[in-house]
Amino acid sequence: PVLKENLAHYWMLYDKWSRYEPETRGVLVAYASIYGGTAEAARRLASMLREQGAGEVVLFDLTRHDVSYAVAEAFRLSHMVLCSVTYDGGVFPAMHSFIDHLASKSLRNRVVGIMENGSWAPVAGRLMCDAVSRMKGMTVLEPMVTLHSRLHPADMPAMVELSRAICETSLC
8 A cells, every 4th residue: 555645644643753753742551460350450550640631541350362363552642551460479471461561562651560470479550660671762651550469548649749749740
């Protein structure tokens, strides 16, 4: 196919893509859950973000859908929140794969929130933060939200603070 119409639109998109700038102000909430606790917290966070006017909010289950769709959303949107359980002392494989894909495609210039879940020794958050921090131009927000198995009322203040931090930052 050869583009013949509306060329300015495509030149603008190419210009944004070549500078790794997002197309849309919004948040990708990507999660990897085992028993549903992380999924529930991710859904709750996405709802908070929508209520606070964070722009377009896309909720993505990395364990059920092909990672390529999540990668495309990460490039399109200005912000993302990575939500994962700790699994065998590391990051759950679906989230690990997603972060590896982002790094291999050189994603950069995004604002990132982190939510980890772990019953005994949650370490997924630190590992995700380390991986994202190695990418160019990435801003990791505070606070990192730590859950212990399920979302509890005591976790809500940190989630509210993270959603506010996301809404107060702007890349678009």
